[in-house]
Amino acid sequence: MRTYRYFLLLFWVGQPYPTFSTPLSKRTSGFPAKKRALELSGNSKNELSRSKRSWMWNQFFLLEEYTGSDYQYVGKLHSDQDRGDGSLKYILSGDGAGDLFIINENTGDIQATKRLDREEKPVYILRAQAINRKTGRPVEPESEFIIKIHDINDNEPIFTEEVYTATVPEMSDVGTFVIQVTATDADDPTYGNSAKVVYSILQGQPYFSVESETGIIKTALLNMDRENREQYQVVIQAKDMGGQMGGLSGTTTVNITLTDVNDNPPRFPQSTYQFKTPESSPPGTPIGRIKASDADVGENAEIEYSITEGEGLDMFDVITDQETQEGIITVKKLLDFEKKKVYTLKVEASNPHVEPRFLYLGPFKDSATVRIVVEDVDEPPVFSKPAYILQIREDAQINTTIGSVTAQDPDAPRNPVKYSVDRHTDMDRIFNIDSGNGSIFTSKLLDRETLLWHNITVIATEINNPKQSSRVPLYIKVLDVNDNPPEFAEFYETFVCEKAKADQLIQTLRAVDKDDPYSGHQFSFSLAPEAASGSNFTIQDNKDNTAGILTRKNGYNRHEMSTYLLPVVISDNDYPVQSSTGTVTVRVCACDHQGNMQSCHAEALVHPTGLSTGALIAILLCIVTLLGKLLLPASYLPMLRGTHCYSDSLDLSASPIKAYSLI
Numbered sequence: 001m002r003t004y005r006y007f008l009l010l011f012w013v014g015q016p017y018p019t020f021s022t023p024l025s026k027r028t029s030g031f032p033a034k035k036r037a038l039e040l041s042g043n044s045k046n047e048l049s050r051s052k053r054s055w056m057w058n059q060f061f062l063l064e065e066y067t068g069s070d071y072q073y074v075g076k077l078h079s080d081q082d083r084g085d086g087s088l089k090y091i092l093s094g095d096g097a098g099d100l101f102i103i104n105e106n107t108g109d110i111q112a113t114k115r116l117d118r119e120e121k122p123v124y125i126l127r128a129q130a131i132n133r134k135t136g137r138p139v140e141p142e143s144e145f146i147i148k149i150h151d152i153n154d155n156e157p158i159f160t161e162e163v164y165t166a167t168v169p170e171m172s173d174v175g176t177f178v179i180q181v182t183a184t185d186a187d188d189p190t191y192g193n194s195a196k197v198v199y200s201i202l203q204g205q206p207y208f209s210v211e212s213e214t215g216i217i218k219t220a221l222l223n224m225d226r227e228n229r230e231q232y233q234v235v236i237q238a239k240d241m242g243g244q245m246g247g248l249s250g251t252t253t254v255n256i257t258l259t260d261v262n263d264n265p266p267r268f269p270q271s272t273y274q275f276k277t278p279e280s281s282p283p284g285t286p287i288g289r290i291k292a293s294d295a296d297v298g299e300n301a302e303i304e305y306s307i308t309e310g311e312g313l314d315m316f317d318v319i320t321d322q323e324t325q326e327g328i329i330t331v332k333k334l335l336d337f338e339k340k341k342v343y344t345l346k347v348e349a350s351n352p353h354v355e356p357r358f359l360y361l362g363p364f365k366d367s368a369t370v371r372i373v374v375e376d377v378d379e380p381p382v383f384s385k386p387a388y389i390l391q392i393r394e395d396a397q398i399n400t401t402i403g404s405v406t407a408q409d410p411d412a413p414r415n416p417v418k419y420s421v422d423r424h425t426d427m428d429r430i431f432n433i434d435s436g437n438g439s440i441f442t443s444k445l446l447d448r449e450t451l452l453w454h455n456i457t458v459i460a461t462e463i464n465n466p467k468q469s470s471r472v473p474l475y476i477k478v479l480d481v482n483d484n485p486p487e488f489a490e491f492y493e494t495f496v497c498e499k500a501k502a503d504q505l506i507q508t509l510r511a512v513d514k515d516d517p518y519s520g521h522q523f524s525f526s527l528a529p530e531a532a533s534g535s536n537f538t539i540q541d542n543k544d545n546t547a548g549i550l551t552r553k554n555g556y557n558r559h560e561m562s563t564y565l566l567p568v569v570i571s572d573n574d575y576p577v578q579s580s581t582g583t584v585t586v587r588v589c590a591c592d593h594q595g596n597m598q599s600c601h602a603e604a605l606v607h608p609t610g611l612s613t614g615a616l617i618a619i620l621l622c623i624v625t626l627l628g629k630l631l632l633p634a635s636y637l638p639m640l641r642g643t644h645c646y647s648d649s650l651d652l653s654a655s656p657i658k659a660y661s662l663i
Helices: 356-361 615-630 634-640
Strands: 006-010 020-022 037-040 048-050 060-062 072-079 086-095 101-103 108-113 121-130 143-150 163-170 178-179 198-203 208-210 216-219 231-239 250-261 272-278 286-290 304-310 318-319 327-332 342-350 365-375 388-393 401-404 415-419 431-433 439-442 452-461 469-479 491-496 505-512 524-527 537-541 544-549 561-569 579-593 597-599
Touching: 006 037, 048 060, 072 121, 101 121, 108 216, 108 401, 121 318, 163 178, 178 250, 178 304, 198 208, 208 231, 272 286, 304 318, 327 342, 356 524, 431 452, 491 505, 505 579, 524 537, 537 561
Parallel strands: 060 143, 163 250, 272 365, 388 469, 491 579
Antiparallel strands: 006 072, 020 060, 037 048, 072 108, 086 121, 101 108, 121 143, 178 216, 198 231, 208 216, 231 250, 286 327, 304 342, 318 327, 342 365, 401 439, 415 452, 431 439, 452 469, 505 544, 524 561, 537 544, 561 579, 579 597
16 A cells, blocks of 8 residues: 655744745746655655655745844744654755754754845745654655745935036026936835835925936026036935835935036226336337136136227237236337327227127127327437448548438437447448548548448447447448459460461450449450561450450461460450450460361470481481492492482471482
8 A cells, every 4th residue: 555645844933023935836937946746665665756745845935134032933844754753853954054044853943043134135045854863864855945035125225426426507498417316225126115216306406306216317497607606515315115104215415516608708897997108118018918807717718809999009919818818918019209108099808709599698798998108218319211321432532421320319309419330340440430410431442342332330329328329230332433454364375276277266365354334344355556567366356355366377387486475455445444465375386187286396396316307217218228229239220320318308497407419
């Protein structure tokens, strides 16, 4: 007969914390699903066979945060094989077994020894087993059950940040997003409303609002002006239980800063400014500063200054100091107290960065009047010109007046002025000046060909106040006088071929002149009078400041005349006429058929003994003839009797050897 045994697991919790037991026919996700039906066979204690379900594990709920003084009762473990004789022993294992959860091994009662916190651990998985106390062998298979900690509302919402910081532009529309705050609740969001958070604003109205479900903070008031108030501190509350009474809550602080927009134009604190400046102030000198106020900050408070109108529009300028946002009035041109003593300007201040949506507030600029008074100072003498240019002929005599300079004291034109030459600019003291009237005169002779321009400096000094002086450059140009004769551009030495024809060009002549006539150079060339008659050469004037040397006869003999010296007269066409005589050396040379020079020295064609080459050849021929007569038989002598020894090339003028007739 088959015997059925049952192992029952019973759980209950004493008041006031009930324990809930729920039979499960199907495991839910998140917990191991095990259903075991074990039966102990009657034939053999060692055989286990599948049989009717002996016990069934369940999922149980236990309230957290138990505050009683005794252990919290969880439930009872019981097997149908337990006959109450103490033969069975109950064993508990798994999460917290033996420490957090204990079991009475005789009765199977299970208790919790400590307070449980669902936020620390929401589920415990335990295993139960009944064993034979004597043999230690299980009488039932090990089974698994779950204890789930039931949540209570014991955690308040906590914000992700203790303090939030946010910014929003001033003058924003109502409903403009500022920031979103977030609070979390550690309680179970799936059970009741313990973790359902609702947001509300405790501090910061009527300027800001918060959406109860999202925690989004928005602006709630129109036209919030940063210039009136910049910082706001908003306190937000997060409450669980859906905001119902009894729910727990937490708070956070949100510091909100209004950022600036350009909604304020610049404004001058006064309508008129007055400054003074001495007339000696150079261009760029700062005179004074003006500043327009702008309630905005950053680039919205940047200001540009400009002069829009006034008498001194071209005399003064205004620049912006980027660090202080001040307008600096500066001198633009040199001032003169004697000409104008007071200037009036209109200066405008404007914002370079303007937001169109605020243009309805009015023009983002302002203007003020600036009055500038020019102060008189003791000024040095002023020359009538910034520079002087004078001219003088180079043949001027010493103490010749060139011109004059004039300077006056601008403060008192009748005050006497003394003139002098800065000797650092006239080291040779070529010029001098009359200290009383400023007349410039020469103190040495001039030469244009040595120095064309003289650059000196004249000093004018107040006699009543020698510290006041001024300088002016004086440029003196030396004018040309025809005092230099023309000369050959180079030394000329040329040659003529012995076989040259008449009127043959053998050399072109050029001339230079140190003078610089207004109409340019016009040179003329001719032979010197002493060489004009009987000359072997002629001069041809080309009328372009050049001339050519031409042969006057056919053929030249270098042995008769090897070198000719040709005097040439060169004259200019200026007044007074200047001329010079230059000598051209012409050598007679032997040339080839193309007229290329081969030799110009007559002595190179003569033997050192005084015989020419032709004479030497004739002598050698005579010697050969004589030797022939001596060696030939007498029968051949009549053939040589008419033979003479002579040479056409023998030049008796060049050699004392004469031809002899040979018989």
